[in-house]
Amino acid sequence: MSLLIQNGLVVTSTGSYTADVYVEDGKIKTIGANLDIAAQTIVDAKGKYVLPGAIDPHTHLAMPFMGTSAQDDYETGTIAAACGGVTCVVDFDLQQKGESILQALERKKSWAKDKVVVDYSLHPAIMDPRPEVIEEIKDAIQKYGTPSFKIFMVYDFRVDDATMIRLLKETKKYGGLVQVHAENVHIIDHLNEEFEKAGKLAPYYHAKSRPNIAEEEAVSRAAKMVEMTGSRIYIVHLSSKEGLDRVKEARNKGVNVFAETCPQYLLLDEERYKESGFNGAKYVMSPPLRTKESNKALWEGINQGHVQVVATDHCPFDIKGKKDMNGTDDYKKIPNGAPGIETLLILMHSEGVVKGRISLEKMVDVLSTATAKMFGLADKGDIQVGKDADIVIFDPKQKFTITQEKLHMNVDYTPYEGMQVTGMPVQVFSRGKKVSEWKDDHVEFVGQKGYGRFVKRIPLNKK
Numbered sequence: 001m002s003l004l005i006q007n008g009l010v011v012t013s014t015g016s017y018t019a020d021v022y023v024e025d026g027k028i029k030t031i032g033a034n035l036d037i038a039a040q041t042i043v044d045a046k047g048k049y050v051l052p053g054a055i056d057p058h059t060h061l062a063m064p065f066m067g068t069s070a071q072d073d074y075e076t077g078t079i080a081a082a083c084g085g086v087t088c089v090v091d092f093d094l095q096q097k098g099e100s101i102l103q104a105l106e107r108k109k110s111w112a113k114d115k116v117v118v119d120y121s122l123h124p125a126i127m128d129p130r131p132e133v134i135e136e137i138k139d140a141i142q143k144y145g146t147p148s149f150k151i152f153m154v155y156d157f158r159v160d161d162a163t164m165i166r167l168l169k170e171t172k173k174y175g176g177l178v179q180v181h182a183e184n185v186h187i188i189d190h191l192n193e194e195f196e197k198a199g200k201l202a203p204y205y206h207a208k209s210r211p212n213i214a215e216e217e218a219v220s221r222a223a224k225m226v227e228m229t230g231s232r233i234y235i236v237h238l239s240s241k242e243g244l245d246r247v248k249e250a251r252n253k254g255v256n257v258f259a260e261t262c263p264q265y266l267l268l269d270e271e272r273y274k275e276s277g278f279n280g281a282k283y284v285m286s287p288p289l290r291t292k293e294s295n296k297a298l299w300e301g302i303n304q305g306h307v308q309v310v311a312t313d314h315c316p317f318d319i320k321g322k323k324d325m326n327g328t329d330d331y332k333k334i335p336n337g338a339p340g341i342e343t344l345l346i347l348m349h350s351e352g353v354v355k356g357r358i359s360l361e362k363m364v365d366v367l368s369t370a371t372a373k374m375f376g377l378a379d380k381g382d383i384q385v386g387k388d389a390d391i392v393i394f395d396p397k398q399k400f401t402i403t404q405e406k407l408h409m410n411v412d413y414t415p416y417e418g419m420q421v422t423g424m425p426v427q428v429f430s431r432g433k434k435v436s437e438w439k440d441d442h443v444e445f446v447g448q449k450g451y452g453r454f455v456k457r458i459p460l461n462k463k
């Protein structure tokens, strides 16, 4: 199968230029001006951007959580990804009690089989850190192709600090990476008790029960453990200015702390929890939405290189029946999480690039190139000869009003309902095969169930 994309603006993390891109057998074979090569499919990309497909390294597809399950499975979630210009997801795989890492991986791969429409990989989440599981980290990095491991400092399934230190040391030996959900559980438990006594149970108190300082303290503690062990850590869904300050402080000392943020922490703020009725529940996620000051600080963090990756934390639950708990009025019982996989690229372009907050090249870096490097996706993340032809033809002028009705995520709302964006993916290719395209007033899925492959990742840092 061959494909020639002509005259588009090829955007890379270091610069952009007009060129043709020739694809054969799923790989980028040649890039150059006016390529004289016959191809089965020719795409005229004049006036469009040719972007590497976005990579979402933070998804919770079909994840059992808080008495229910995240509603997008590998089929609906990756169809939504494809329609949003996301051509690779790295999904969390929560180890169950008694499971080995390999068993957890095989379980989640079986959920993906015959369903997944774009390429994917998995981050094992260590929830039952038995000695033999810690020993298995070597194989997970070297054999299974999963060199990053998620841990939580909150929730019932959190790990303690001693385990965190052990994991940091073990991953360091083989070039792995620990990813951490950093919030101080004791601060949150204490505030939960106080609000419970005071009868403060509305969604707004979800945000108040998880203040910035809870993130700041946990980031700071995690960074100290990294400093002590000489290892590396990646803070997932960084949300606050104060948390970012601790990331910067560590990085300025040469400590290997990396950070990810998400569109919701760049664009939305805690005022959303005050929406009428039980609508504030739409935004119940952890960490919670912060203030405009944190939004601004995080954009700066991206531009200064302290935040390397933008991901979604896609974890959708319907507002009707799930998040509203059929009328139960207690924020602590609302399933935490929100949809986002399909709006990642369009928000970062429209709110980031078009509004002048980041450059086009920076967008490509935080959505694709840096993400691929961070997680060892050697064949992804760039428009470069030899890479997988995961390519988005992006029309920077195409307008779209975000509405749940025109999106593909299996959920009854989007946090961005009614927002107008400029710029849409008009054709998306996964290893050279078209998986979605713009039709009339929305993007349609044109790919195939089961086409996606599990991608073995490589450890990047062997020190």
Ligand code: URP
Residues within 6 Å of the ligand: 060, 181, 284, 285, 286, 287, 313, 315, 336, 337, 338
């Ligand atoms: O609220 C969130 N973020 N839900 C998903 C689980 C997590 O903590 O990432």
Ligand code: ZN
Residues within 6 Å of the ligand: 181, 236, 237, 286, 287
């Ligand atoms: Zn989390």
Ligand code: ZN
Residues within 6 Å of the ligand: 058, 060, 313, 314, 315
């Ligand atoms: Zn998450």
